[in-house]
Amino acid sequence: MSVAMRLLARREHAELELKRKLHQREFADDEIESALSELKQRGWQSDERFAEMLIGSRARRGQGPVKIGQALHTAGIAKAALQASEVDWDEQALQAIRRYLRHKDVSQHEVRMKAMRHLLQKGFTSSSARVALAAFLKEPRESDEFAPE
Template structure:
């Protein structure tokens, strides 16, 4: 592994990563450390990227939420993943609120795509419920789901 010893080398690698997709500050820092960047230089480079508007947490949040929601994940799962990536809970909550997603409608689409039919018995209903919980939808939303009652 090559050691990135200069701010210019670190900036180039960071910009290459940002060119592929948006990154959060902590996520980018971890990747740079794995690529051999000197820890004492990373923060200054990241500060400069932020100042140059190349690294932007709100843009990252918006992009991440859109991507995960389009893949069928709910707000709780997205929030947990962003917390693991070092994003502040207040910022996450605000970004989720401002995302414009109708999470109940999103849940309905995920359920219809995966199951389509009402559960036949309690066992099947529990299975469907566990899947939707895993996907990040809360129990209140799941209980409001149309056609989620046993036939």
């Protein structure tokens, strides 16, 4: 149990992650189950808390729900945790597209399509990407920002 506690002291872990790490350290299955049961009972390990941490940190880094959902799945967490989160994915996509298009000429079709691909690669849905691009294009900008000097 002390190894599992040390792992949790560094950062939150999902139950499946802890199991994998303890198996790698060649602990017996019954020892692992006992330790995880006690950790959960004491509130030191929580899949819900892990999911909140993962969703929050990945969203702050600009990742979308598709990519975060894959990370949750890998950690053995149901994607329902993602749906229960209070993240406004359309707003997150808009912020990401603002950063990406900050100094680009959006009058060019190719630039707009690259922005869409960028959002899709970051894990946003195509509908969120379309909404974000449309909202970005409606925002006021300096008209001479891209004029040649």
